[in-house]
Amino acid sequence: MTLSITRTATDQTVEVAPAGEIDVENAYMIKDAVAAAMAEGTPKRIELNMQDVTFIDSVGISALVSAHQVAGISGVKVVVTRPSRFAHRQLWVTGLLGLFGNPAPHGEGASHPAVSGT
Numbered sequence: 001m002t003l004s005i006t007r008t009a010t011d012q013t014v015e016v017a018p019a020g021e022i023d024v025e026n027a028y029m030i031k032d033a034v035a036a037a038m039a040e041g042t043p044k045r046i047e048l049n050m051q052d053v054t055f056i057d058s059v060g061i062s063a064l065v066s067a068h069q070v071a072g073i074s075g076v077k078v079v080v081t082r083p084s085r086f087a088h089r090q091l092w093v094t095g096l097l098g099l100f101g102n103p104a105p106h107g108e109g110a111s112h113p114a115v116s117g118t
Contacts, residue, residue, distance in 0.1 A: 002026070005033045012044040015081075019052035022060030030060070034067035034078065042074055051082035051106040056090050068099060082106040 003020040014037040018030060030048075037046055048064065050056075056064075068078040079101035083091065088105040091097045 003029055005029055007033060007037060009037070009040075009043065013047060014043045014045075015047045015049050017049040017052065021055040022053060022063070023055065023057045024059040027057075027059045027063035030063040031067050031070070034071055038071060038074060038076065043076060046071055046076055046078045047081045048078065048100070049081045050087045051084055053084050053087045056087050061090060061094055061096065064100070065096065079103070 003018055003022055003026040005019070006017045008015045008017075016030070016033045016037065018033075022030060034046055037043060046067075048067075064080070071078045080087070080091065080103050081101075083103050083105055085105050088097075088103070091100060097103070
């Protein structure tokens with residue numbers, strides 16, 4: 001399977017949303033997307049929305065950590081939002097959930113704020 005990445009930005013936040021499998025063949029795309037977000041300005045926060053990630057291997061995890069470190073040099077916080085169950089498990093097993101904001105798996109818990117009907 002391939003990987004596609006979309007990016008959206010607001011004034012201070014950039015969302016990077018990979019979809020598919022993050023592995024040795026394409027992990028560089030995560031680092032490139034974060035680097036591009038940094039090159040276009042300095043957001044305060046980069047959110048990696050991983051709800052559509054179906055697989056991530058150790059090279060993919062390494063790319064996330066590398067992106068976190070590069071952004072951190074400029075004072076930009078990188079967090080994972082809405083991780084798929086698989087991505088959440090991989091972050092948990094590697095001990096990296098806390099580094100990326102301790103997100104709950106997509107569809108569970110407090111990672112989704114309540115939305116009022118107003």
